[in-house]
Amino acid sequence: MRSTFHSIETAKRSLFTQQATINTIGHNIANANTPGFSRQRVNLVATRPIEAPGYMRSNIPGQLGTGVEFTSITRIRESYLDDQFRNANRMLGDWKIQSETLGKLETIFNEPSDSGIRTVMDNFWKSWTDLSKDPENITGRKIVRENALALVDAFNETSKHLTDLSNDITSNIEVKVSQINSIGASIADLNREIKRLELYGDNPNDLYDQRDYLVDQLSLIGNVTVGKTADGYEISIGSVNLVTYDVLTPITSGQLETEFDAGRLGGEVAGMFTSRDKYVRDYQEQLDAMADTLVNGEFSVTIPAGSTYNGTTLTADRVEVVRGINGLHRLGYLFTNPPQQAGDIFVSKGGPITAASIDLAQAIKDDPMAIATSMRTEIINGANETVKGNNTLANFMASLKDTSFRFSPTSSGNSISNGTIDSFYQSMLGQLGVQTQEADRQAANQSDIVNQVESSRLSVSGVSLDEEMSELIKYQHAYGAAARFMTSIDQILDKVINGMGIVGR
Structure with a gap:
């Protein structure tokens, strides 16, 4: 019944x-x-x-x-799609940071433009050409001095921007480290709360989602590995443990750098290390090599007969290896009584010549007549005098634009060991352009992959x-x-x- x-x-x-x-x-x-x-x-x-x-x-x-x-x-939820998304997200973070950094480097060099180093150098060489036409003209000498100061400022400012960019990246790495540890602390708290609710037989789905979303955010920053245990998620960045159940082990930037050197770190942090230690450092070294080569790089010059060399009038042309624009300038003579050999044009503010330390000699800053144009002296009225109107040195200076220098080996990223200053700089810009184009392409492709995987994931979980x-x-x-x-x-x-x-x- x-x-x-x-x-x-x-x-x-x-x-x-x-x-x-x-x-x-x-x-x-x-x-x-x-x-x-x-x-x-x-x-x-x-x-x-x-x-x-x-x-x-x-x-x-x-x-x-x-x-x-x-x-x-x-x-x-499909865990396989989660793994795919996090792997793609990690690579996106890496290429995105590289693309952004290379874009900033293009802004720093600002080429082609009316204010870039190339234009400043062209103006410097042109001022020597103009001076060679009237070597005794004080106005022409002042123009050479001002263009030399502009070239020094261009090197100094570009180097400063590169140093600032490197420091900014280092600061951003520390920010990302703090972000990693903050996310790790949140995951540890969620592990503890989820475990408590699971003991009552509940399915805390919303807390599961919050924890997975934090892992997704972490995957953009670094190479995250998720271990699923009865107590919750175990999180590692590379090979460094971050979270075990509800225990957070804070990560340091030094640990991340070790992981990067070992090839176990991805994401935004890896992109930052690559940007700082590869791109920014490389272009800083190339710019330093360019400045040092301009001042000290070896090249050959043919001194014409009739010129005064080491106090002797040459009876035939003489081929001489000169060390940079300073070495060439020291072959000239000033309009002093008695004639005095010219000094250096560029000096260092301290240490070797670099883009940051290069400076104009104080004597030239104080008096443009410290710029030499003549390479000939002769006895006039029983006195040794510098020949006025001689423009041999000024012509040599103007021709340096097309002179092949021997570059220092510090230019690690540039394949040019012999060439003009302009060709070296052009090769730098060409390298930067290719690297930027590749990073942009990789970032765009990776973004498409992330969107595709996310679309697949949303078709299941959304x-x-x-x-x-x-x-x-x-x-x-x-x-x-x-x-x-x-x-x-x-x-x-x-x-x-x-x-x-x-x-x-």
Whole structure:
């Protein structure tokens, strides 16, 4: 014999279950635009049926259903797609930083432009050409001096910008280290809270999503490895452990640099190390080599007959190896009495000549007549004097634009060992352009890959409003049907209780 209230219990279970499903669908819809959220589903099962009651085993065929219930609320997530996304995100972070840094380097060199080093150097050589036409002109000498100062400033400022960029990258590395440790602390806290809730038999889906979203953020910064244990996630950056259950082991920039040197670090931090230690350092060294070569680099010059060399008038042309623009300038003579050999044009503010230390000689700053143009002296009225109107040195200086120098070996990133100053600088800019183009291409390609993987992941885990609305209508009708079933049983019981057995009263 069936229980009178059996159907009411069946209807009640259906109402509660459909309501839980509707609430979950509402939760999905509310978080349709929440980053990292995974859609959730209520898992429905038929409740355990019962056999029709009787004194002996019932002869009624089949078992009596008792309704529906939900066993769990789970999130829809594919770990394989998570791994794909994090690997692609790591490479995107690396190339993105490299692309940004190379773009900043292009801005620093600012070529082609009217204010770049190339234009300043062209003006410097041109001023010597103009001076050679009137070697005694004081205005021409002042123009040479001002262009030399402009060249010094261009080297100094470019070097300073490169140093500032390197320091900025170092500061950003420390910021990323702090960010890694902060995210790691949040993951450790979530591990502890999730473990506590799981002990009660719950599925803390929203906390799962928060933890995975933090891991996604971490994957952009470095090469993150996720170990899944009964206690939660174990997180490592490269081979360095960051989180074990609820214990955070803070990472330092030194550890990350060791991981980078070993080739185990990816993401934005790896891009920063590459940018600082490869690109910025390389162009700083090349710029230093360029400045040093201009001042001290060896080249050959043919001194014409009639010129004065080491106090002797040459009777034939003489080929001489000169060390830089300073060595060439020292072959000239000033208009002093008696004639005095010229000094250096460029000096160092301290240490060897670099782009940061190069400076104009103080004597030339004080007096433009300290610039030599003549390479000839002769006895005039019994006195040794510098020949006025001789422009041999000025012509040599102007021709340095097309003179092949021997470059110092510090130019690690430049394949030119012999060439003009202009060709060396052009090769630097060409190298920078190719590197920037490649980094931009790689960053764009990697961005497309990340978007594609994320699209695949969202097709599994993302909330589709159309799908949720369809599900909402389905379960809304199911809830209404269960309510109607409850009403029908109520009417039946009302008839049995209040309407039966009163005939004839």
